[in-house]
Amino acid sequence: MAEEVHFNIWDPEFRANPYPYYGPLLAGPPPIVTVGPMTFALVARYADVTAGLRDHEHLSSVQPPPPPEQVYEGRFKGSRNMLGSDPPQHSRLRRLVSRDFTPRRIRELEPRIREIAKELLDKVEAKGEFDVMADLANVLPVTVIAEMLGVPPELNPRFKHWSDTIIGGDNNVPGSPPSPKIVRVIDELGDYFTAEIEKRRANPGPDLVSALVAAHDEGEVMSEADLLSFVTLLLVAGNETTTNLIGNGMLALGSNPDQFDALKRNPAMLPRAIEEMLRYDGPVQSTVRFTTEAVQLGGTEIPAKAIALMIVAAANRDPAQFKDPEKFDVARDPNEHVAFGEGIHFCIGAPLARLEARIAFEAMLARFPRLRMKDPAMKPVYKGSYFLRGLESLPLAID
Ligand code: HEM
Numbered sequence: 251m252a253e254e255v256h257f258n259i260w261d262p263e264f265r266a267n268p269y270p271y272y273g274p275l276l277a278g279p280p281p282i283v284t285v286g287p288m289t290f291a292l293v294a295r296y297a298d299v300t301a302g303l304r305d306h307e308h309l310s311s312v313q314p315p316p317p318p319e320q321v322y323e324g325r326f327k328g329s330r331n332m333l334g335s336d337p338p339q340h341s342r343l344r345r346l347v348s349r350d351f352t353p354r355r356i357r358e359l360e361p362r363i364r365e366i367a368k369e370l371l372d373k374v375e376a377k378g379e380f381d382v383m384a385d386l387a388n389v390l391p392v393t394v395i396a397e398m399l400g401v402p403p404e405l406n407p408r409f410k411h412w413s414d415t416i417i418g419g420d421n422n423v424p425g426s427p428p429s430p431k432i433v434r435v436i437d438e439l440g441d442y443f444t445a446e447i448e449k450r451r452a453n454p455g456p457d458l459v460s461a462l463v464a465a466h467d468e469g470e471v472m473s474e475a476d477l478l479s480f481v482t483l484l485l486v487a488g489n490e491t492t493t494n495l496i497g498n499g500m501l502a503l504g505s506n507p508d509q510f511d512a513l514k515r516n517p518a519m520l521p522r523a524i525e526e527m528l529r530y531d532g533p534v535q536s537t538v539r540f541t542t543e544a545v546q547l548g549g550t551e552i553p554a555k556a557i558a559l560m561i562v563a564a565a566n567r568d569p570a571q572f573k574d575p576e577k578f579d580v581a582r583d584p585n586e587h588v589a590f591g592e593g594i595h596f597c598i599g600a601p602l603a604r605l606e607a608r609i610a611f612e613a614m615l616a617r618f619p620r621l622r623m624k625d626p627a628m629k630p631v632y633k634g635s636y637f638l639r640g641l642e643s644l645p646l647a648i649d
Pocket of ligand 1 (some may be wrong): 303332333334343395411483484487488489491492497532533534537538560588590591592594595596597598599600601605
């Protein structure tokens with residue numbers, strides 16, 4: 251079994267299309283592989299990924315401390331955000347923002363998100379050319395999350411740069427420290443938000459940063475560094491992921507014209523089509539967990555001090571769970587994919603991501619009824635990260 255496995259996130263061919271490489275992983279128990287001093291479990295089968303993500307007692311989200319020479323000394327030193335914590339800390343941190351991310355609160359954002367999408371497509375129409383990444387997908391989510399955080403629109407390009415640099419580093423072996431370039435960007439972002447936090451403390455507004463500052467000041471549940479880390483998580487997690495849902499989803503539609511036509515004929519299928527985009531080619535390929543003691547999963551003993559890659563994108567192609575998993579089917583039902591994870595860390599931004607994607611596709615289909623790939627033979631070019639999968643560009647024809 252282990253001999254057949256080829257899993258190299260730095261291999262450009264693997265990154266361009268990891269799905270064929272998941273096949274052998276879906277055929278048996280999770281293999282254990284070693285890279286230098288590190289031990290990895292490659293968890294791919296749907297049953298194993300869901301069981302592993304639910305077992306937060308044995309599979310921790312807390313990254314083990316780095317060796318002393320690699321300890322990071324910047325603004326975020328010692329901070330924890332909810333993604334990287336276990337209960338009870340995780341539950342406390344998550345509670346602080348959960349009321350801002352309920353489906354009802356998120357629905358209130360709908361008119362504003364529509365307005366942003368409309369403005370972006372007005373520009374596309376005026377120029378007569380459309381790259382869905384540059385003109386829509388890269389801009390919409392960052393604009394929305396920046397507004398939620400109360401950041402002025404003129405800072406959006408700087409935000410995007412911070413977010414892209416931080417994300418660009420995630421082909422590091424999980425658990426290894428950030429590169430100096432990333433540390434620099436993290437510190438810049440830290441400086442900006444440290445100043446903002448002080449401003450909102452003096453002058454609270456209706457934004458998320460003010461709400462977090464108030465929660466922090468009342469309850470003392472978060473350190474200053476935690477607060478910064480939290481805001482950064484929202485910025486990064488709410489940005490690139492949704493961008494890539496719009497891009498990867500459009501590529502799936504453009505490469506499957508029969509499915510695209512079915513959706514154009516019946517736009518009411520859109521919510522289901524978006525679930526299929528998430529399953530078929532989701533923005534997050536894999537998340538990670540850490541073991542402190544040996545744990546059994548899917549017939550494998552994962553040793554202590556190992557890193558378990560929970561490959562949600564592989565689980566979403568598992569034939570034991572999905573009929574014809576390689577087929578992109580906009581009418582797929584049921585579709586219990588794990589693109590947003592599972593268990594206590596299930597994506598808190600899922601309602602927002604779904605809403606933004608729905609609005610983006612509705613707006614595009616209504617404005618450009620003949621929307622299609624500009625060059626159906628185009629070989630898609632992906633950005634650098636394996637963990638967050640997304641396109642550099644995707645030119646579309648709108649005539
Ligand atoms: C299509 C878009 C998105 C996808 C595919 C996605 C995927 C995921 C996944 C797989 C996890 C679980 C990670 C783990 O268990 O280790 C997660 C967690 C999280 N996501 Fe998303 N996400 C998306 C959009 C968003 C948005 C829009 C936001 C916020 C504005 C967001 C904020 C978060 C946060 C804060 C967590 C951590 C939750 C926790 O630890 O309890 N995500 N996301």
